Amino acid sequence: MRITPFMICAALTTLLVVGTNQQIDTGKAKTPRLGYFLSPQKGFWQNAEAVDASFNENLSFTGLQGKANVYLDDRMVPHIYADNEHDAFFIQGYLHAKFRLWQMEFQIYAAGGRLSEIMGDSANGTSFIKIDKFFRRLGMVYGAENSLKAMEADPAIHATLDAYTAGINAYINTLDESSYPLEYKLLDYQPELWTNMKTALFLKYMSFDLAGYEQDFEKTNAKSIFTKAQFDALYPYGEDSLDPIIPKGTAFAPAGINMQPPAADSAYQQFKQTAAPADTIIKPNPENGSNNWAVAGSKTKSGRPILCNDPHLGLNLPSIWYEMQITVPGFSAYGATFPGSPTVIIGFNDNCAWGFTNAGRDVRDYYEITFKDKSMKEYLYNGSWQKTSFRDEIIKVKGGQSDTEHIAMTIWGPVMYDQYYPDKLNSKKAYACRWKAHDASNELKTFYLLDHATNYDDYEAAIATYQCPGQNMIFATKNGDIAIRQQGQFPAKWKGQGDFIMPGTDSTFAWRGFIPDSANITMHNPIRGFVSSANQMPYDTSYPYYLDRNYPVYRGYIINRLLNGMEQISASDMEHMQTSNYNVFAEIARPILLKNMDTRQLSEKEKSYLNILENWNLENNPGEKGPTIFQVWWDSLMTVTYKDEFDQSTLPLIWPSENTLADGINKDSAYIFADNINTPQIESVADDINISFKKAVSRFTELEKENKLDWSTYKGTMIQHLLKIPSLSRLNLVSGGGKNSIDALTKDHGPSWRMVVELTDKTNAYGIYPGGQVGNPGSKYYDSFINDWLAAKYYKLLFATETEMQQQINNKGKMSFNKL
Amino acid sequence: MKLFVSILLTALLGYAIVLFLPWWTFVFTSCTVAIIIPQKSIKSFATGFAGVFLLWAIQAYILDINNDHILSQKVAAIFQLGNSSVLLIFISAFIGGLISAFAALTGSFARK
Numbered sequence: 060m061r062i063t064p065f066m067i068c069a070a071l072t073t074l075l076v077v078g079t080n081q082q083i084d085t086g087k088a089k090t091p092r093l094g095y096f097l098s099p100q101k102g103f104w105q106n107a108e109a110v111d112a113s114f115n116e117n118l119s120f121t122g123l124q125g126k127a128n129v130y131l132d133d134r135m136v137p138h139i140y141a142d143n144e145h146d147a148f149f150i151q152g153y154l155h156a157k158f159r160l161w162q163m164e165f166q167i168y169a170a171g172g173r174l175s176e177i178m179g180d181s182a183n184g185t186s187f188i189k190i191d192k193f194f195r196r197l198g199m200v201y202g203a204e205n206s207l208k209a210m211e212a213d214p215a216i217h218a219t220l221d222a223y224t225a226g227i228n229a230y231i232n233t234l235d236e237s238s239y240p241l242e243y244k245l246l247d248y249q250p251e252l253w254t255n256m257k258t259a260l261f262l263k264y265m266s267f268d269l270a271g272y273e274q275d276f277e278k279t280n281a282k283s284i285f286t287k288a289q290f291d292a293l294y295p296y297g298e299d300s301l302d303p304i305i306p307k308g309t310a311f312a313p314a315g316i317n318m319q320p321p322a323a324d325s326a327y328q329q330f331k332q333t334a335a336p337a338d339t340i341i342k343p344n345p346e347n348g349s350n351n352w353a354v355a356g357s358k359t360k361s362g363r364p365i366l367c368n369d370p371h372l373g374l375n376l377p378s379i380w381y382e383m384q385i386t387v388p389g390f391s392a393y394g395a396t397f398p399g400s401p402t403v404i405i406g407f408n409d410n411c412a413w414g415f416t417n418a419g420r421d422v423r424d425y426y427e428i429t430f431k432d433k434s435m436k437e438y439l440y441n442g443s444w445q446k447t448s449f450r451d452e453i454i455k456v457k458g459g460q461s462d463t464e465h466i467a468m469t470i471w472g473p474v475m476y477d478q479y480y481p482d483k484l485n486s487k488k489a490y491a492c493r494w495k496a497h498d499a500s501n502e503l504k505t506f507y508l509l510d511h512a513t514n515y516d517d518y519e520a521a522i523a524t525y526q527c528p529g530q531n532m533i534f535a536t537k538n539g540d541i542a543i544r545q546q547g548q549f550p551a552k553w554k555g556q557g558d559f560i561m562p563g564t565d566s567t568f569a570w571r572g573f574i575p576d577s578a579n580i581t582m583h584n585p586i587r588g589f590v591s592s593a594n595q596m597p598y599d600t601s602y603p604y605y606l607d608r609n610y611p612v613y614r615g616y617i618i619n620r621l622l623n624g625m626e627q628i629s630a631s632d633m634e635h636m637q638t639s640n641y642n643v644f645a646e647i648a649r650p651i652l653l654k655n656m657d658t659r660q661l662s663e664k665e666k667s668y669l670n671i672l673e674n675w676n677l678e679n680n681p682g683e684k685g686p687t688i689f690q691v692w693w694d695s696l697m698t699v700t701y702k703d704e705f706d707q708s709t710l711p712l713i714w715p716s717e718n719t720l721a722d723g724i725n726k727d728s729a730y731i732f733a734d735n736i737n738t739p740q741i742e743s744v745a746d747d748i749n750i751s752f753k754k755a756v757s758r759f760t761e762l763e764k765e766n767k768l769d770w771s772t773y774k775g776t777m778i779q780h781l782l783k784i785p786s787l788s789r790l791n792l793v794s795g796g797g798k799n800s801i802d803a804l805t806k807d808h809g810p811s812w813r814m815v816v817e818l819t820d821k822t823n824a825y826g827i828y829p830g831g832q833v834g835n836p837g838s839k840y841y842d843s844f845i846n847d848w849l850a851a852k853y854y855k856l857l858f859a860t861e862t863e864m865q866q867q868i869n870n871k872g873k874m875s876f877n878k879l
Numbered sequence: 880m881k882l883f884v885s886i887l888l889t890a891l892l893g894y895a896i897v898l899f900l901p902w903w904t905f906v907f908t909s910c911t912v913a914i915i916i917p918q919k920s921i922k923s924f925a926t927g928f929a930g931v932f933l934l935w936a937i938q939a940y941i942l943d944i945n946n947d948h949i950l951s952q953k954v955a956a957i958f959q960l961g962n963s964s965v966l967l968i969f970i971s972a973f974i975g976g977l978i979s980a981f982a983a984l985t986g987s988f989a990r991k
Contacts, residue, residue: 098971107946
């Protein structure tokens with residue numbers, strides 16, 4: 060042996076192996092372990108799914124009780140035929156994991172404040188430790204623990220959760236380092252086993268996304284610069300243009316609860332006080348909205364109801380939805396499911412169809428806590444010192460020190476902000492969060508019962524126990540029933556309660572219990588022949604409980620106007636309506652702009668932009684320049700009108716909504732915010748409109764130079780991978796719509812599942828979502844629906860018997876499940 | 880002939896061992912091949928390289944063709960290699976080949 064060269068070579072080989080078998084920090088982020096990642100037998104090449112792959116499999120598991128078959132149709136939608144419910148939910152878990160495991164786990168890492176565990180404290184400019192702290196301190200884990208107890212106390216739901224979890228784990232146990240989904244290899248970690256708690260966390264995340272929006276700190280700050288009259292004008296209660304879900308003029312029973320504001324209201328209502336800016340604002344998207352409507356047989360060609368739903372959510376790859384049919388003795392349901400949760404969430408069965416839009420009620424309030432000292436062991440409540448308890452939330456950090464959040468628990472809930480975690484206004488005070496999503500509740504039961512529902516009474520029973528996030532629950536049956544109800548357990552609030560931070564020392568500021576279920580009004584088979592919702596206010600302002608101030612108005616208005624005018628409706632009419640780009644807001648606002656424009660002083664170039672706007676057909680179609688000019692101009696007008704007033708504070712504030720400005724200037728040419736408070740002269744609405752146009756023109760010119768004046772390019776719609784990796788995302792999508800169109804597609808947010816169900820004897824259903832059934836970026840089914848979705852196409856949903864599925868010639872595979 | 884046999888053996892054993900053990904364990908088989916097939920060090924180095932380079936390149940190529948380059952183009956973009964599947968196959972195979980080459984060289988010195 061030549062010892063020296065041998066030793067050198069052995070050392071070099073070892074060095075090479077070690078070097079290519081560890082993550083390298085590039086400064087911004089960490090690379091995968093390159094040797095592993097690039098190894099064809101173990102690394103990412105194994106995730107390159109053959110385009111003609113067959114998905115035939117014979118599988119046996121001890122967790123199964125009987126036999127089941129799954130047929131994957133030509134779009135990779137699984138149709139499960141099982142002997143019993145246990146096996147069906149086991150297989151649902153197995154399939155969710157097989158096709159979406161990484162996403163399922165990533166979502167609950169986010170929900171439970173564990174992202175640092177896999178991502179490190181920060182990467183590519185995102186601070187994961189900050190995100191984790193936020194979710195821990197908000198009490199996501201606390202809320203999920205409470206809900207899990209409620210779910211597991213219900214025998215049917217407990218069994219469903221157990222079967223689902225067992226199915227996921229049956230799949231995870233088949234994996235090894237070569238078969239892990241791509242993202243595990245990229246980030247270099249391994250899947251954990253699933254638990255029922257993880258399903259609870261996922262559902263809690265939906266509560267955060269849909270019932271986590273609040274503006275308490277921003278509005279408290281607004282009190283420091285605005286008078287009460289100004290505040291009410293900026294954030295009006297019940298907009299003029301409102302067409303509520305339950306029509307105006309409906310008589311409501313008076314509240315059975317004392318709804319008088321507390322006597323100590325004076326300080327709460329005092330408009331002024333504050334300090335220096337803070338950062339980290341994590342908010343659910345306020346546009347998390349949706350449309351749903353159902354038309355009665357009296358208005359349709361077939362004489363049967365048609366139910367439509369398109370929930371608007373943040374759009375990502377892999378998609379939040381996974382399509383599926385579940386058929387067992389007892390029920391047969393088809394629709395959109397959440398990877399991470401059992402049951403069909405939005406869909407239909409042999410007898411009926413159901414869907415949801417978000418209620419958007421404010422169910423998250425803050426109370427200022429007065430601690431005795433820095434130990435936070437005691438706090439003042441109704442004149443005496445009460446003891447806190449503590450939750451220690453430990454955040455593990457990949458490649459770093461763990462962080463412990465020591466959270467004081469009060470009668471209100473967790474103390475989210477304290478001396479160690481500053482609030483948005485950096486006030487150095489402590490605030491506890493009272494959030495409906497902290498309470499024990501069993502939402503899964505509602506979806507479970509809807510899957511089984513056969514008639515209107517079943518619908519009522521299914522939704523009766525539902526608490527949070529509040530939803531507009533729409534329903535239609537083959538018997539001809541249509542119905543809608545805004546369902547949830549909503550806090551009973553006096554007018555203005557929860558707009559601002561409340562004193563935590565005084566129990567009279569607590570919610571006055573909950574609004575009784577009888578005051579959640581159901582609209583059942585109305586004479587007008589349709590029910591609908593689009594996140595607008597559920598009732599008019601005569602409703603005896605406070606409903607808060609932020610609801611969009613225009614989608615609801617245009618949906619009702621269109622449905623009122625329609626007869627002999629077909630499913631394809633409903634598809635056209637669901638994908639309508641008509642901008643109803645521009646219909647109202649454009650005349651205000653044009654009427655006030657002084658065209659005499661304009662250059663030819665300026666006139667040409669004005670002409671484009673005048674000649675625009677109000678459709679937010681991809682190639683149109685009109686919507687861009689309208690939007691840029693309107694944004695400019697918002698700035699000219701409000702910026703001077705809002706600049707009085709450097710702390711966070713909430714911008715008024717577009718319709719507040721439109722309503723305001725429409726009814727009053729001396730609109731109180733029109734004047735620029737920084738100039739000696741008094742500006743009018745017309746002045747603002749002319750100034751804002753001049754400012755907008757410079758933006759038009761820039762956009763035109765960059766070839767970005769057409770609506771689609773301006774909007775720049777994209778569907779990003781959850782890790783925001785560009786090549787795994789779909790960017791620069793050609794698309795129309797916008798937040799004031801029924802097709803509410805903005806930059807990265809919009810119709811996440813479009814569904815039209817005609818309840819004829821043989822169900823006639825259509826649907827599509829912007830993604831694909833397989834979560835693996837190496838699969839041709841990863842994003843296979845996106846182009847059709849952009850083109851406003853729908854797929855006929857194959858709601859089939861097992862015999863019919865056997866006869867399909869384009870199936871991608873058959874999976875047989877057996878008891879081991 | 881020796882050349883050909885040692886390339887083939889390096890590839891075959893390198894494939895087999897990774898079926899059961901971590902991705903890098905082909906270093907043991909590459910080293911062993913160099914010990915049992917005596918060659919000049921430079922030739923051991925070359926056959927060690929060629930064996931795993933070809934093994935990885937051919938496997939990656941087949942997976943990539945069957946996948947219509949869907950994934951390799953996305954991963955190539957992550958590594959800022961344009962969208963070049965070919966370059967990604969080459970880089971993958973080169974890394975495997977290089978490690979194998981040094982393992983074989985180690986083997987060749989072990990017997991001398």
